[in-house]
Amino acid sequence: xxxxxxxxxxxxxxGSALGALGGGGSVLAVPAxxxxxxxxxxxxxxxxxxxxxxxxxxxxxxxARDGNVxxxxxxxxxxxxxxxxxxxGAAAGHLPQEALTAGFAAVAVLAALRMLRSATPExxxxxxxxxxAGAGAGLGAVTGFLGVGGGFLAVPALVGVLGLRxxxxxxxxxxxxxxxxxxxxxxxxxxxxxxxxELIGPFAAAAVLAAWDGKxxxxxxxxGTLRRIFxxxxxxxxxxxxxxxxx
Numbered sequence: 001x002x003x004x005x006x007x008x009x010x011x012x013x014x015g016s017a018l019g020a021l022g023g024g025g026s027v028l029a030v031p032a033x034x035x036x037x038x039x040x041x042x043x044x045x046x047x048x049x050x051x052x053x054x055x056x057x058x059x060x061x062x063x064a065r066d067g068n069v070x071x072x073x074x075x076x077x078x079x080x081x082x083x084x085x086x087x088x089g090a091a092a093g094h095l096p097q098e099a100l101t102a103g104f105a106a107v108a109v110l111a112a113l114r115m116l117r118s119a120t121p122e123x124x125x126x127x128x129x130x131x132x133a134g135a136g137a138g139l140g141a142v143t144g145f146l147g148v149g150g151g152f153l154a155v156p157a158l159v160g161v162l163g164l165r166x167x168x169x170x171x172x173x174x175x176x177x178x179x180x181x182x183x184x185x186x187x188x189x190x191x192x193x194x195x196x197x198e199l200i201g202p203f204a205a206a207a208v209l210a211a212w213d214g215k216x217x218x219x220x221x222x223x224g225t226l227r228r229i230f231x232x233x234x235x236x237x238x239x240x241x242x243x244x245x246x247x
Contacts, residue, residue, distance in 0.1 A: 003037055003199055004199065006036045007037060007202045007206070010033075010036055010037075010206075011202065011203040011204065011205065011206030012209075012210040013032075013210075014032065014210075015206060015208060015210030016213055027107065027111050027148050028233075028237065029044075029203075029207075030146070031104075031241055035240075039196070040097060041097040041100040045092060045104075046188050047195055047200050049184050050200055051204045052148065052177060053181035053182055055211060056174045059174050060171070060174040063170070063171030066171070068167050069171040069172050070162075070171075073162055073164065074158075075175070077135070077154075077176050078136065079136070079179075081136040081138075081179070081180045082140060082179065082180070084138070084140035085143050085144035085180045085183040086144065087141070087144065088141045088143070088184065089185070092146075095145075101241050101244060102246070103145060104148075104241060105238040105239075105241040107142065108235075108237055108241070109235065109238045111231075112238065113231070114153075116228065132161050135153075139176065139180065140180045140183070140184075143180040144187065154169075154173035154177060155169045155173050158173055158176075
């Protein structure tokens with residue numbers, strides 16, 4: 001199978017997961033880049049940031065039309081993550097490839113465990129500024145280091161720390177992810193190695209288009225079933241990547 005077809009198929013899978021689950025799908029982008037398309041871990045995390053930024057920005061526009069984006073709250077949350085995203089993005093290029101792979105495997109496990117848990121409850125109450133800043137900074141660092149959007153971390157933080165409704169938290173998380181991804185990309189400019197745009201472009205395009213199909217899939221299959229299936233896939237990917245990093 002040619003690399004172009006693999007890029008299109010992988011992009012479709014990532015986009016479908018993002019559209020159906022509202023977060024977490026980008027965790028598959030990095031291993032797809034490494035093991036299917038032959039990217040180095042450093043180049044894969046940079047390419048993933050490009051794909052995550054494009055897909056998140058597109059989905060953000062759709063959520064904004066429905067009024068599900070808390071712009072002021074999301075902007076403040078995103079602002080807390082800009083400097084950590086830039087710093088982590090710059091540092092990632094100097095880390096051993098094995099460390100990036102192992103770190104990514106750990107994040108994939110965290111994402112899987114998050115999905116196996118029940119949905120995050122919507123909590124009443126006002127904004128907790130210190131916790132909000134800490135959560136925003138932590139998300140920015142994860143995005144910068146590993147090239148993942150972090151929707152599986154952002155949504156619970158926006159609900160539990162900032163008190164947003166679940167639907168609004170999903171839309172607002174896309175704003176945060178887009179800002180953090182662009183900040184990390186700016187820090188990585190010129191350090192991503194051979195990015196192979198002939199594969200990144202089709203991958204990103206397929207992900208953006210498939211995200212709409214993912215929304216339709218979510219209407220036909222229960223959210224719990226989708227999360228459990230995707231969590232099992234993530235655990236398998238994490239185990240494979242961890243084994244590859246330590247051998």
